[in-house]
Amino acid sequence: MTIKATIEYLLKPLCQNEFWLFMGRNDIRYKYKRSMLGPFWLTLTNAVYIGMLAFIFGALFRTDDPMYVPWVASGVVLWNFVTAVINESATVYYDKKGFLLQSDHFKAPQLIYWTIWRNVLVLLHQLPIIFVVLFLFHQMPTFMSLLWLIVGLALFFAILLPLALIFALLTTRLRDLEPLITVGFTALFFLTPIMWLPEMLGDKAWIAHLNPFAYLLELVRNPMLGLPIASITFQVSIGFAVINWALTIVLYRRFKDRLVYWV
Numbered sequence: 001m002t003i004k005a006t007i008e009y010l011l012k013p014l015c016q017n018e019f020w021l022f023m024g025r026n027d028i029r030y031k032y033k034r035s036m037l038g039p040f041w042l043t044l045t046n047a048v049y050i051g052m053l054a055f056i057f058g059a060l061f062r063t064d065d066p067m068y069v070p071w072v073a074s075g076v077v078l079w080n081f082v083t084a085v086i087n088e089s090a091t092v093y094y095d096k097k098g099f100l101l102q103s104d105h106f107k108a109p110q111l112i113y114w115t116i117w118r119n120v121l122v123l124l125h126q127l128p129i130i131f132v133v134l135f136l137f138h139q140m141p142t143f144m145s146l147l148w149l150i151v152g153l154a155l156f157f158a159i160l161l162p163l164a165l166i167f168a169l170l171t172t173r174l175r176d177l178e179p180l181i182t183v184g185f186t187a188l189f190f191l192t193p194i195m196w197l198p199e200m201l202g203d204k205a206w207i208a209h210l211n212p213f214a215y216l217l218e219l220v221r222n223p224m225l226g227l228p229i230a231s232i233t234f235q236v237s238i239g240f241a242v243i244n245w246a247l248t249i250v251l252y253r254r255f256k257d258r259l260v261y262w263v
Helices: 003-015 018-031 040-061 068-095 098-103 107-134 143-173 178-190 197-203 212-224 231-260
Strands: none
Touching: 003 018, 003 143, 003 231, 018 040, 018 107, 040 107, 068 143, 068 178, 068 212, 098 107, 098 231, 107 143, 107 212, 143 197, 143 212, 143 231, 212 231
């Protein structure tokens, strides 16, 4: 398969969206079918969780910065979204293998779009937490910040999509990677500036500067908080996206036809 054909294989399902849009919505409806609050139960539990984390870590770091609670709230919500997409993508080909085996015309990336869309719907139910916190701490974004947010979101998904595709393919072939991914992202939670701000580390701030996921969060979190996105963030993020897409194309060009044998 040529590189052009591989790119078409990966991206064409994005336009043919009837299947994964319906399945993503159906998952949410089915999961919360007999619940009064539905997915807003998750919003309430996350709000309590974020409040406890902000209180405990705020006391540990002895910070009274009004930016701290919005920083934690937006960071936790975004990180939960990223880890949910990666962890679910790691098992989606095996869990949904019936779709891969039933038709020669079904494209595996449709399962990834399904997974991401379902988690986008969950994310939308978490956004009120961020907006309420921003309002309470007088950190509402400006109109220009919202424009930058659109740019940041586009780059955010340009990075996350190939990551999901890569992990989905690799873990289908090597099942031992699944628990390693879970453990790895748990460790990354503490190494990424979610519960702490980079300036809190002093001369150890390089921990954040060497973490590509710190830049990934900054693309969306900074505009939400009314903060500028540094040029280095765009440079690292674009480089991260290019590397991810190059690796995705190489892997799927070589191994996509073997998926049906691996599941």
